[in-house]
Amino acid sequence: MSKSLLIISRQAPWAGPSAREALDIALAGGAFDLPIGMLFLDDGVLQLAPAQRPGALQQKDLGANLQALPLFGVESLYASARSLQERGLAGQPRTPAAEVLDDAALTALIDRYDQVITL
Amino acid sequence: MATLHVLSHSPFSDSRLSSCLRLLGPGDGLLLSGDAVYALQPGTAQRQALDLMPAGIALFALAEDLSARGLDASPRAQAVDYPEFVELSCRFAKVNSWL
Numbered sequence: 001m002s003k004s005l006l007i008i009s010r011q012a013p014w015a016g017p018s019a020r021e022a023l024d025i026a027l028a029g030g031a032f033d034l035p036i037g038m039l040f041l042d043d044g045v046l047q048l049a050p051a052q053r054p055g056a057l058q059q060k061d062l063g064a065n066l067q068a069l070p071l072f073g074v075e076s077l078y079a080s081a082r083s084l085q086e087r088g089l090a091g092q093p094r095t096p097a098a099e100v101l102d103d104a105a106l107t108a109l110i111d112r113y114d115q116v117i118t119l
Numbered sequence: 120m121a122t123l124h125v126l127s128h129s130p131f132s133d134s135r136l137s138s139c140l141r142l143l144g145p146g147d148g149l150l151l152s153g154d155a156v157y158a159l160q161p162g163t164a165q166r167q168a169l170d171l172m173p174a175g176i177a178l179f180a181l182a183e184d185l186s187a188r189g190l191d192a193s194p195r196a197q198a199v200d201y202p203e204f205v206e207l208s209c210r211f212a213k214v215n216s217w218l
Contacts, residue, residue, distance in 0.1 A: 008215075010138070042138050082141070107144040111120050116215040118135075 004035040006113035010042040013062045014054055019047055022119040023065050030072030037076035037113060038069065039106065040098060045083040048094040066096055080106060121146040123211035127153035130165040135217045140168055148177040148211055150204065151196070156184045159193050170195050179207060 007026050011018035022038075029036040040048055047062060054061060069077065077098035084090045084100065101109060110116055124147060130136035136158055143149065149172075151158055158165040159180060169178060170193065182198040185191065192198040199207065208214050 010135075042134055103141045106142050110122060110142060110215065111144055113213075114120075115213050116122065118215055118217040 002034050003114035004037065004112075005029060006037045006039060006110060006116045008039045008041050008116065008118040009044040009047065010040075010118060012043040013047045013052070014057055014059060018119050019044065020060075020062060020065070023062065023069075025117070025119075026069060026074050027065065027072050030069065030074040033073060035076075036074045037078065037109070038074060039109065040077075040079040040083070041106075041118075042080070042083050043087075045079050045087060045089055048079060048096070048098060049089060050093050050095065063095070069096060078106075078109060120212045121148065123148040123150055123207055123214045125150045125152060125214060125216045126155035126158075127151075128217070129154035130158040131163075136165060137168075139217060140172070143172070143176055145173065145175045148179065148207065150199070150207065151178075151180040152184055152204075153181075156180050156188060156190055159185070159190050159196055161193075166193065169193070179204075 007022050009019060009022035013019045026036050026038050047066060052063060077096060079098040079100050081100045081102045124139050126135055126139060128135050158169055160166055172178065178196040179199045180192055180196045181204065182200050185198060
């Protein structure tokens, strides 16, 4: 039985490599059928914001990789309600859809996984 | 499934500590290393937040990082060396490093 892994992604999408690296870990784990969960926390929730057009930044579109998560078997996606609220994203559409959890539910979520890494 | 949360960034320029404190569960541990030990600086909001953590949450700080920065462990925090850090990593069910 594979150990489950929760990846906590807490960096904004376009300023550095962290957001992409967290996503790469999730996709790689998913490709090997590992039970992977992904939690968007703090600035990480900004990855889920609608209508992002990073073309002029000459970076690969993180959105495409985010959309690919379910295709790679990573379907357990979560976002912090507090982080969304703080950044004005609480009422916005989000892609991909992530289950929104309050702080107590996040504590329980971390507890449920065998391993956790925060990027 | 208690978790040992490991922080290594300064709490004054970064939100890892405050986010981590909100996610700690009963029985979890928090270990400060590197610049994260600045959270024990007396007279700061960060130190106060650590002092107010529930008693069930164990707080550790790496001794060499404390002494390098002229800081002492607080009554609430236990100073540990690297062998003890390893021992703690084994004692908790998992380690969450806030990279």
